[in-house]
Amino acid sequence: MGETVKIAISPAIQLGGSLFTPNQLAEIGHVLGADAKVEVTPFKQLYAEVALEQRDAVKEKLEQIGLDVNPAGFVTKSLIACNFCKGAEEAGLETAVALNEAIAGIATPTPLKIGYAGCALGTSEPLIKDIGVVKMRDKFDIYVGGEPKGLKTSFAKLLRSGVTEKQLIPTVIALIDFYKENAKGKEKFGKFVDRISLDRLKDMTLMGKEGGGHETID
């Protein structure tokens, strides 16, 4: 096959959760070919290896049928969202779609998982994600530093409460940017949060600092 590259395929953020249609599954098989290996990841993406020169064409074909295609590896994964069982409006579907568009596929020091839950029941497990967003009535809580892997697991801690819809995406992007600028090598996000401290991250994401102008530390 020559040089290959891994791509991450995911369905749109939608009511009902991570749903593929039969047509999308058939098209994935058709586009990737009979010999392709398709891996189901724990973070709701399908990984597939494609020839480097075919990547753009494969991406275009899959996007035409409503799928998202992002890089695999050291990037932010597509948003790991809940099923929006309380309905599009109450669970914040539109916000989750916009958040996914803003964060999916950003190059990061280590793979970054961002979860979204439409209510405090948190069925998408936002507290075991690097960044977890939970809709609380008409505002959002943001948690950071969840670590589900290994023997030293930990729950994410509350970073900000009462975040407005307008503040949400700039705040999450500011966190990702701050991590990119200040992580030591391949430092995991949870360890980064512990080293920097929650208070400093809180300060960095306070009103007026989101989305730019945040400090860089040594």
Ligand code: SF4
């Ligand atoms: S987090 Fe809440 S809105 Fe989302 S699927 Fe679970 S119970 Fe439903």
